[in-house]
Amino acid sequence: MHLKGNELGIVVSHRKPPTHLSFIFQLNDDIDVKVGEFVEVPIGKYVLVGRIVLITAYNEYLENPEFIRDHMQRGLSISARFPIDIGRWRAAKVEIIAMFSGDRIHPPNIPPEPGEMVYRAGTEVLRKLLGIREDGLFLGTMYGNSxxxxxxxxxxxxxxxxxxxxxxxxxxxxxxxxxxxxxxxKNFPVVIIDPHGEYFTFREKNDDMSAVAKLSLLGLTTRGYPTQIFYPSYGGSGNLSLNFSQLNTDAIAEMANLTPVMRDLLYLAMRNLRDSGIKKITPDLLLSTVNEIASKWGFYKKTTLTLSRNISLLKELGIFGTGFDPKEIVKPGQLTIIDLSGDIEEHIRRIFVGAILQELFNARKKNLIPSLLVIVEESHRFAPQEEDTYSKTVMRKIAREGRKFGIGLGVVSQRIVGLDKDVISQCGTKFILRIDTKTDLDYLRPYLEISSEEDARRIPYLPTGVAMITGRATRYPILINVRPRKSKHGGSFI
Structure with missing residues (x-):
C-alpha cells in the first residue's frame, strides 16, 4: 500500500510519452533521488518497477539564451527580477525492468499512464526483484538505501x-x-591463490574500531576464521611441493623454457614412459628416456643436450617432492591460502598455480574432496590474454567445466585488459568497483550484460568500497556499500 506523502513525482508526457520500456516523471520539489535508484508505479493489478537512469534539471526562466544574454550584458540579476525558484523543476528518466502481479514477475509490456504517481520501490519489492534471500551471503547494503x-x-x-x-x-x-x-x-571450503600475501590475517579478528562500530549497527560481531597457509617449496624453503609425475608435457615444457623442437622431444619421451605403464616419473628417469628417444628419432645432439640441461636445472629449484594431498588443502569451513609472495620466478609461480588447480580439479571430478571455491588474485598474471600458459589452460578448463563437478572459480584483477577473455566470459557474476582507465572499461563493456551505458559511465566515479553487482547473482545490476569485514584485513581499509 502506498501512503499519501511518499510520492516521488508524477508520470509526464510533455517531452516524450511513456512506453512499456521507459517513462519520464517530474519530481516533487522536496524529493531527493539518485541515479540507479529503483522506483515503482502501481497500475491496476500490476506494479511496474524500474531504475532511474537519468535526472535532468530545468528552469523555465533560463531556457531562452537571448533573455539570459540581455541580462548579463546589462548587469542585471535575473533572480532579483524574476522568481526563478518557482520556475525550477526536475525530471527523471526511468527504464522499466519488470512488472509484478502478486509474487509473479513479468517482463515489461504495459506503459504507465501520464498522471500516475511514482514511488520509491519498497524493500519487499526489491527483495523479490533482485532475488535477495534471507539465507544468502550478506555482502552489504544497497547504495542509497541502507x-x-x-x-x-x-x-x-x-x-x-x-x-x-x-x-x-x-x-x-x-x-x-x-x-x-x-x-x-556456511561451511564452504575456499582456496585463495595469493600472490601478495595479503590474506593471512583471516585468522585474526578485525580490530579497527570504526569497522567494529559499523558491524555492531548491522548486528554483526568480529571474529577470525580457520585458516591454513601453504608456501611453495622453492630454493630450500616452503611446505608445498609438486609431484613431478603429475605434471603434463606442457607444464614441464613451460617450466623448462623449451623451444618447439625440444617440446617435441619431451612429448615423445613422456608418451613413451606413459605407454610403458610407468606411473612414477622422476626427472632422472625422464632424462634417460630423452636420450633414448633422441637417438631413436635422430634429434640433433645440441637439442638433446639443451633439453637435458634444462630438466636438470629444474631439479635444483627444490620444487619437486611427494606433492600434496588435495584432502589437506580442501576442508569444509576452512580457508586455505597458497601464498606466492616469495621470491619466485614468474613462470615457476604460474606452474605452481596450474598444477595446484589441476590437482584440485581432478580430485573434485573423482569426488575425493567436497565442492569448493578457488579464488585467483592477480588473475591476469595466471590467465594472460596475450600469452599461452599452463595456468591459463587449467583456469579455462575450470571456468568451462567446473560447474559440472562442483568447483567454482573467482577471478580478481585490477588489470582487466590483460585477463583472458574466455575466462571473463565464463564468470556469471561480476563485482565492479571503481575502474578509471578507459582501456579497461572498454574491454569490460561487452561483459556487463544488461547494465546500461549510464551504469558503465558511473564506474570511474564509484566511491571506495562501493561495488556494482551485475549478472546471475542478482537479476538486475545494483550498487552496494560493501559491509565491514569481521576478520582483519591485510591490505588497505575501505
Missing amino acids: DLKVKINPESLVRLHFAVFGTTGSGKSYTVGVLVEELLE
Whole structure:
C-alpha cells in the first residue's frame, strides 16, 4: 500500500510519452533521488518497477539564451527580477525492468499512464526483484538505501563463477574478503591463490574500531576464521611441493623454457614412459628416456643436450617432492591460502598455480574432496590474454567445466585488459568497483550484460568500497556499500 506523502513525482508526457520500456516523471520539489535508484508505479493489478537512469534539471526562466544574454550584458540579476525558484523543476528518466502481479514477475509490456504517481520501490519489492534471500551471503547494503541488506544466493555465485574488478585502492580485495567470510560461515571450503600475501590475517579478528562500530549497527560481531597457509617449496624453503609425475608435457615444457623442437622431444619421451605403464616419473628417469628417444628419432645432439640441461636445472629449484594431498588443502569451513609472495620466478609461480588447480580439479571430478571455491588474485598474471600458459589452460578448463563437478572459480584483477577473455566470459557474476582507465572499461563493456551505458559511465566515479553487482547473482545490476569485514584485513581499509 502506498501512503499519501511518499510520492516521488508524477508520470509526464510533455517531452516524450511513456512506453512499456521507459517513462519520464517530474519530481516533487522536496524529493531527493539518485541515479540507479529503483522506483515503482502501481497500475491496476500490476506494479511496474524500474531504475532511474537519468535526472535532468530545468528552469523555465533560463531556457531562452537571448533573455539570459540581455541580462548579463546589462548587469542585471535575473533572480532579483524574476522568481526563478518557482520556475525550477526536475525530471527523471526511468527504464522499466519488470512488472509484478502478486509474487509473479513479468517482463515489461504495459506503459504507465501520464498522471500516475511514482514511488520509491519498497524493500519487499526489491527483495523479490533482485532475488535477495534471507539465507544468502550478506555482502552489504544497497547504495542509497541502507535499510536493504543485500544477500545473494551462494549457489549461483560459486557454481557459475564470478569476477571482482577494480583499480588499486577501490576496495577490491576487501570485497573478496567479505565474500570469503560469508562462504566460510556456511561451511564452504575456499582456496585463495595469493600472490601478495595479503590474506593471512583471516585468522585474526578485525580490530579497527570504526569497522567494529559499523558491524555492531548491522548486528554483526568480529571474529577470525580457520585458516591454513601453504608456501611453495622453492630454493630450500616452503611446505608445498609438486609431484613431478603429475605434471603434463606442457607444464614441464613451460617450466623448462623449451623451444618447439625440444617440446617435441619431451612429448615423445613422456608418451613413451606413459605407454610403458610407468606411473612414477622422476626427472632422472625422464632424462634417460630423452636420450633414448633422441637417438631413436635422430634429434640433433645440441637439442638433446639443451633439453637435458634444462630438466636438470629444474631439479635444483627444490620444487619437486611427494606433492600434496588435495584432502589437506580442501576442508569444509576452512580457508586455505597458497601464498606466492616469495621470491619466485614468474613462470615457476604460474606452474605452481596450474598444477595446484589441476590437482584440485581432478580430485573434485573423482569426488575425493567436497565442492569448493578457488579464488585467483592477480588473475591476469595466471590467465594472460596475450600469452599461452599452463595456468591459463587449467583456469579455462575450470571456468568451462567446473560447474559440472562442483568447483567454482573467482577471478580478481585490477588489470582487466590483460585477463583472458574466455575466462571473463565464463564468470556469471561480476563485482565492479571503481575502474578509471578507459582501456579497461572498454574491454569490460561487452561483459556487463544488461547494465546500461549510464551504469558503465558511473564506474570511474564509484566511491571506495562501493561495488556494482551485475549478472546471475542478482537479476538486475545494483550498487552496494560493501559491509565491514569481521576478520582483519591485510591490505588497505575501505
